[in-house]
Amino acid sequence: MPQPKPTQKQINKENLLSQGVTLLTHKGYHGTGLKEILDAVQIPKGSFYNYFGSKENFAAEVTQHYIAPFIKQLDAHLQNPDGDALGAIKRYFGELINELEQTDFKGGCLLGNLMGEIGDTSEVVRASLQQAVNQYRDLLQAGLAKAQQEGTVRTDKSAGEMADLLVNTWQGVLLRMKIDKSSVPLKQCCTNLLDEYFRN
């Protein structure tokens, strides 16, 4: 039995990570105090250090907790038997744009925000971010490769390179979105890459 009944410790950790995702996304690493997270989930400070050891380690775990649902969501679209891979990717990013519009373009991507803020000062967080981004990129690469086989995406450029470009550009447009308070950059990114540059 893998997890028939989660222990209180597991529940607490889950709550902390979940709240951590929200707060770190919106207020950043140094902008979020431990007390703020602890108060939100009603867990004493001592327990936090028992669970995670340090704020840095916590942030590293938060990044993994953050990316998992996105991987799941994208994978669900790609696994969908009816519909081509390129269409699945486009629909996935369309959903992301919808969600961002509904949250008034606030927050953006936790990964991108942490990369900019502490990507080059905290080694543990850096490594965790790299792993999360690579996971995401690899799934995108697989989707693009499938689209290549289906003939919708050009084959003179590797799926890996296109996946990288897409991931990186997406991070860039998320930043631009935040200061322009607009989804136009997001849509332009999808159009330019998915509808034009990658097209066969």
Add this chain to the structure above:
Amino acid sequence: MPQPKPTQKQINKENLLSQGVTLLTHKGYHGTGLKEILDAVQIPKGSFYNYFGSKENFAAEVTQHYIAPFIKQLDAHLQNPDGDALGAIKRYFGELINELEQTDFKGGCLLGNLMGEIGDTSEVVRASLQQAVNQYRDLLQAGLAKAQQEGTVRTDKSAGEMADLLVNTWQGVLLRMKIDKSSVPLKQCCTNLLDEYFRN
């Protein structure tokens, strides 16, 4: 006489802004304490608040102080009479890549870092960031428009849209650079956009 001899106040502000660029770029907004900046330039705290009023206003001025040299550098390339506009842009980004390689991919772009960290929490900084990015984008747009006239860049897509895509993608690859500690993303960005997608 515009500025025959700068006052001590002007010198102090200049030093603070210059040090602010360095520290905010590498340690972020919340990661940099005022004391750290003040100690570095040997200026008392009272003077700081006399000059800037608040840390937030200071950061807003720092962003302007940060972007100016980049505008100048890119403009110098574009003004160069011998050589086409697309070549000038490519050479400019080549220089940026060189500089980033020499600084071990640390820091990245202050604008991008601040967009992620406080782009949606500080209104004054957000506005300043937007202005700085737009300045940069407009210059890039002018360069791309010139390249269109010269026949090296496609004309079926507006120079403005391409400038936006380039600026945004560049921000994204700078983040990726930080966690991969590699200039490969930077080079791929230039190749994909300037050598391929934008090409006529």
Add this chain to the structure above:
DNA sequence: TTTTTCGAGACGACTGGTCATTTTTTATTA
């Protein structure tokens, strides 16, 4: 010309509060 007055700018010790982390105490479980 010399003296006095005055005010703007410069200044740094100080404030209340928050920071992440550690140490100590209490509770739980084996």
Add this chain to the structure above:
DNA sequence: TAATAAAAAATGACCAGTCGTCTCGAAAAA
């Protein structure tokens, strides 16, 4: 009871920002 986990309390460092004092040059008065 011994070992382990959880919670509370304590710790010192640091935070952005303030405020009363001081300095110094220019204007006013003598």
